[in-house]
Amino acid sequence: MDGVKHIIAVASGKGGVGKSTVTVNLALALAAQGHRVGVLDADIYGPSQAQMLGVKEGVRPQAGTNNKFLPLEAHGLQAMSMAFMVNTREPMVWRGPMVVGAFQQMLTQTQWDNLDFLLIDMPPGTGDIQLTLAQKVPVAGAVIVTTPQDIALLDARKGIEMFRKVNVPVLGVVENMSLYHCENCGHEAAIFGTGGGDSIAQEYDTQVLGRLPLTLSIRELTDSGRPSVISEPEGTVSQTFAAIAQKVAEAVNANQGDGPTISFSE
Template identity: 55%
Template sequence: MLFKKTSTVDKIIAQLSDADNDALLKKLQQDKRISFDEKSVTLTVNLPFYAPSWLAQLQQKNSDKITALLAQPLNWVINYDIVALQSAGSKTALANIKNIIVVASGKGGVGKSTVSVNLALALSKNGAKVGMLDADIYGPSLPTLLGVKDAQPSTADGKLMLPIEAHGIVCNSIGFLVAEADAMIWRGPMASKALQQVLNETAWPALDYLVVDMPPGTGDIQLTMSQHVPISSAVIVTTPQDVALIDAKKGVTMFNKVDTHISGIIENMSLFTCSACGHSEAIFGTGGGEQLAAQFSLPFLGKLPLHINYRQDSDQGVPTVSKCEQNTLVEPYLALAETLAINLYKDLQPASQQINITELK
């Protein structure tokens, strides 16, 4: 026999538990994103992020427990409502792009662009609407990584470029507008202006996330993005070796100085496993990313392995996550995308207002 409506609702909601991420569950409850209908015995969850693995575990942990309490099967209804999130220092968001995530590193050679592309594809594979912006004006790599080197943006109104579609996401890059062999011999202000044009003069569709592949360093492009674009958050990519960590620290310091929220540290090329014998070895050292995260009190988002397939797939223009042939290579990115999406919701506040992209000019 069921309890009275109010007591049943309260009791059912109170029964929900997630030992690994209890703070997240409490925030969802506080934001009134979880409700229970006694008549239909339905638990409705309105998620502000896509996290299939987390959701499956939540249902597995709680379905039998609540069913036993009610003495009848529990129905789940899952809805998605991705909101625009901003840090306390920046309360605006673009009207057609809910969240802008910049992927940065202090130095080149740490696999940042490969991480950016596969992270964007993982967010998309989890269910989100995703776009990519190549912010590296001097060395754009997005056309190659996504296998669309010969593509050229078209226009529907003669004013705005239509982004290029590839592997289920949309993207734009200065690399689509200049010949591959051309060198951008521009001073910083010219490069910054070019970046703003690519961002502002693209007819982006409605996106949950725009992932921005940043150039290495802490120069003009980074300042342009932080000062003129409503960034939701940044992630820092590093390898475990000391020379990469030195420059990654500078990247963290830069974002802190310009009041850009940092979601955490990603350690790339953390472990190499020989495909012939199965022996694993930390070629670039071990623990560097975790130590960096601890030093700056930042979340450690995860480790990504060193594997030849990542390089081969990137060279072929078919990123590993889009191929989904080896789960051991894809799963770290899917988990990374879930962790990032969840952390954004937990750490940031809903944007108080939205601006049109033309207002950034």
């Protein structure tokens, strides 16, 4: 893609595991390490990156050259989302072909400006958007987000298997909500279980990129449009995202030159 060096899909097999929160904080962590980073919100039905980046409702992208959109800028990131195009209070009652068309338009008609990394916040599942992404552009790798419990891991496996089928390398697994930390008393509890990220990483010969706690501050800061990485840059959560970002960049560089070839079977 013009203006983009590496595309990274941030995906999960199911919703509710914190994929969008991981995407925005990972993007900000990569930017803090000196990279030029963009975020594409590919969840057409439920876009959330606009609020997470603090973009006010009703802000629209400007026209660029060659019939393209200019991405919006927030916290040093370039961003594009369906939330910038429509009234987010109205539901997107669209069939699959319309959703795929909207995604393709955002993917190919956004005038990205010299990005090192474009992070794509994928919708949950293994359907049209995921296949369209793999068919249309070379994807440098995928980051899989999961929580430790067995039900989430079942769907995370499906996500990994899907990327394998289209020959997109899985860069690693982020285990979100791995440990509950009470901010009042300091008590910690593994309420979703333990070892889930390790088991799935071993099963698919990949790595655990990092483990994130279940804490109130992550949710509050993301909802407010100022995610943890910029609100608390010296905090433990931000340091974890910095380590994840470093591993992701290293994994992409290690795979460079081994561009995925897309193959599909019925």
